[in-house]
Amino acid sequence: MVLVLALGDLHIPHRAPDLPAKFKSMLVPGKIQHIICTGNLCIKEVHDYLKTLCPDLHIARGEYDEDSRYPETKTITIGQFKVGLCHGHQVIPWGDLDSLAMLQRQLDVDILVTGHTHQFTAYKHEGGVVINPGSATGAHSSITYDVNPSFILMDIDGLRVVVYVYELIDGEVKVDKIDFKKTTATTAN
Amino acid sequence: MKKVPDWLNSSLWSSVASPSDRISPYDSKSTTAAAPHPATEPPAPVLPPSVVREEPPELEPVSPSNDRGDDENVRPERPSAEDISRQSLLLAELSKKVINIGELRRITSQGLPDGSGIRSAVWKLLLGYLPPDRGLWLSELAKKRLQYQNFKTELLMNPSEITRKMDKSTVSGNDEMKSTSGELSRSDLTGGEHPLSLGETSVWNKFFQETEIIEQIDRDVKRTHPDMHFFSGDSLDAKANQEALKTVLTIFAKLNPGIRYVQGMNEILAPLYYVFRNDPNEGYAASAEADSFFCFVELLSGFRDNFCKQLDNSVVGIRSTITRLSEMLKQHDEELWRHLEITTKVNPQFYAFRWITLLLTQEFNFADSLHIWDALLSDPEGPQETVLRVCCAMLILVRRRLLAGDFTSNLRLLQNYPSTNIAHLLYVANKLRSTP
Secondary structure (H helix, E strand, O other), X not given: OEEEEEEOOOOEOOXXXXXXXXXXXXXXXXXXXXXXXXXXXXXXXXXXXXXXXOOOEEEXXXXXXXXXXXXXXXXXXXXXXXXXXXXXXXXXXXXXXHHHHHHHHHHOOOEXXXXXXXXXXXXXXXXXXXXXXXXXOOOOOOOOOOOOOEEEEEEEEOXXXXXXXXXXXXXXXXXXEEEXXXXXXXXXX | OOOOOHHXXXXXXXXXXXXXXXXXXXXXXXXXOOOOOOOOOOOOOOOOOOOOOOOOOOOOOOOHHHOOOOOOOOOOOOOOHHHHHHHXXXXXXXXXXXXXXXXXXXXXXXXXXXXXXXXXXXXXXXXXXXXXXXXXXXXXXXXXXXXXXXXXXXHOOOHHHHHHHHOOOOOOOOOOOOOOOEEOOOEOOHHHOOOOOOXXXXXXXXXXXXXXXXXXXXXXXXXXXXXXXXXXXOOHHHHHHHHHHHHHHHHHHHHOOOOOOOOOHHHHHXXXXXXXXXXXXXXXXXXXXXXXXXXXXXXXHOXXXXXXXXXXXXXXXXXXXXXXXXXXXXXXXXXXXXXXXXXXXXXXXXXXXXXXXXXXXXXXXXXXXXXXXXXXXXXXXXXXXXXXXXXXXXXXXXXXXXXXXXXXXXXXXXXXOOOOOHHHHHHHHHHXXXXX
């Protein structure tokens, strides 16, 4: 039972001052084992804050990130799943399923987590699952101002993943979940 | 101040373990030849013992049982006629169709033999786990062991499994990752449960709160009796035993949210589990975990209040119990009481707290503490009352050293109580009974 927090596109301080208070009250240290961040934090303080929630932090570089040392893409193995991470501004058209599927095949991962569109989406295709956690602060994207703050929490338990989607709609936190399973175990390479 | 009567100053009361003191505890009855005592009439209510220990009739082989590294409870091997008769009495009582618990208590108070599974059966009877009617044993045991299994499966599930069980009805259509492409459907939460939930009744929230307790249990179990191979070390057995201890304590903590786990409970559980696990009957030994869980609950029920912080200062709390010990000492040996508490200001909380809450498991070696527990469990007054008398006896036995000592030496002595003849200690404790 591994809990993985995926979030990104916070754009602190340029487009948003902080995470919504209701999100912050839920995110306490000690519960989460890994954090994957799609990028665009943008400053070191946010990095430090995330580090206090969980020491195992993975970040991909977004175009506005001030720390240029984050990698463009990253692959992590958590339990039976290989998880890929990329900000997503590099994949054109932005948010297009087929193009993201290409990236997923390139990285050879079961779950690909990207951001940039600031919209939560979760797609399934032959190669695996593509998830976009949206923007955790509700910062406006390059395309639209109509953004609800959102992030996801994945509960990886053996071959099964339950993705809990946390969204702030009209000031209230709404939580949904998505369930999916993998058919075969990953072979260790 | 009263002059100390000579009889009280005699070497009988000395706690220094001389080789002659290493006789089997069951010899107490055989040495009834009383050498004449200094004839002064004892002013204190404590009667001079009629047993003389200076010349033991037979010097038993000095057993290695005092050595902390010995797991096997080896006591002097040569059983006296006493031992054999007591053992046969016990076996006779235990093989009756309906066991007379009162009679059992009487025989047990003089001590149980190690080995041959007698202690395991007797403790279970004394703690009410086994009913006195032998015919009911099989069904009772089966019932209780099944109950424990159910506790384990229910309570040790992690929240992922719990929520999966909760929504078994809604089998998700997103099973195969290799099937159709498209947007993944979002479904509602079952019971509003999600991992970051801060709700009081949330399984996730409870899980995270309990994680801390489980970590504490884990640390304590690893520290239990580090000198014994049964509990500590790298052997598979030791690991299995530690796991069993952890499971019992975890389930207890989950079933008792009011008291949870308090450091020290592991020490109370350890002797129970040890005795049951070393039962020569294979079936019993295999279910030692379940049996010790229920016996632990029963034993703890008598003095749960000692472990509850809020009750510390109340009438039932540990402070008041320690005060009662103090009163008892004052009643039986006022000189010692005065010297200890007033002159040298050794507050009984400094030493008695551990003695009482842990039922003396930390003060003597493991084998000795099992013998003390025989007396504690068999006494009709109950372990909590009996332990007070034993503590009082412990103080009286070292009175000479205490009277000669100051705060530091007294405290050091009491916090590292010297090993002593347990039978003698229990005899003195018995004498302190407040029967009119």
